Amino acid sequence: MAIFLKAKWEQLIMANYAVDPAVLAPYLPAGVNIDLFEGKAYVSLVGFLFKDTKLFNIPIPCFGTFEEINLRFYVSRVENGKLKRGVVFINETIPYPIVAWVANKLYKEHYTVVETKHKMERGNNEQTIKYEWLLNKKWNRIAVRANTEAKQMEKGYLQQFIFEHYYGYTKANDTHIEEYRLQHPSWLVNNVIDYDIDCDFSQMYGNAFANLTHAEPDTVFLAEGSAVAIEWKRHKLAL
Structure with missing residues (x-):
């Protein structure tokens, strides 16, 4: 199987909000179902560092490392008795137009381009991580203070479902x-x-998500991340 993209995804912050499934219906591709956890549908505001990006194993000079902010929700489908759990991206934001163009052209994704930045500080026991993006001349942000000790996620809980x-x-x-x-x-x-989250959801993602601007997330998680690979072959499924 050919690999389209290789990269490292590091320090993934995920702020998770329970929402009415009806809010997600306009974004739901036919053929998949909204995946629920304990009867609830979730969207996640995600910030992470995209590093050492390669397309078809070729490094991208000057554009290989950048921040990404996205809003996503969770879906599933059954194929030949096998449950496949996946995500649908409402929007993905990065700082480089050329990278966004490639992703949108080849993968029909929903990338937009804004200025981004990040800050990371690490001590012996604690670390702080912050991602920011410029929207209408105002810096939005998602940030955490977390322990440096890493551990396996607990099975059967929301954390495992989200990740x-x-x-x-x-x-x-x-x-x-x-x-x-x-x-x-x-x-x-x-x-x-x-x-610490300061995100204008209505400006960033549309009026359907406006109520999240001042809402507290149900949970906020931090994952250390890893190397990732996205397969080139995509399965086109008839509706």
């Missing part, structure tokens, strides 16, 4: 969706002590 969706789904056209697989090991996680 372990290994497929991506996107609408190709009116008659097909596309499925691709993400390869990475189960991530180690860090205990989050405190968090």
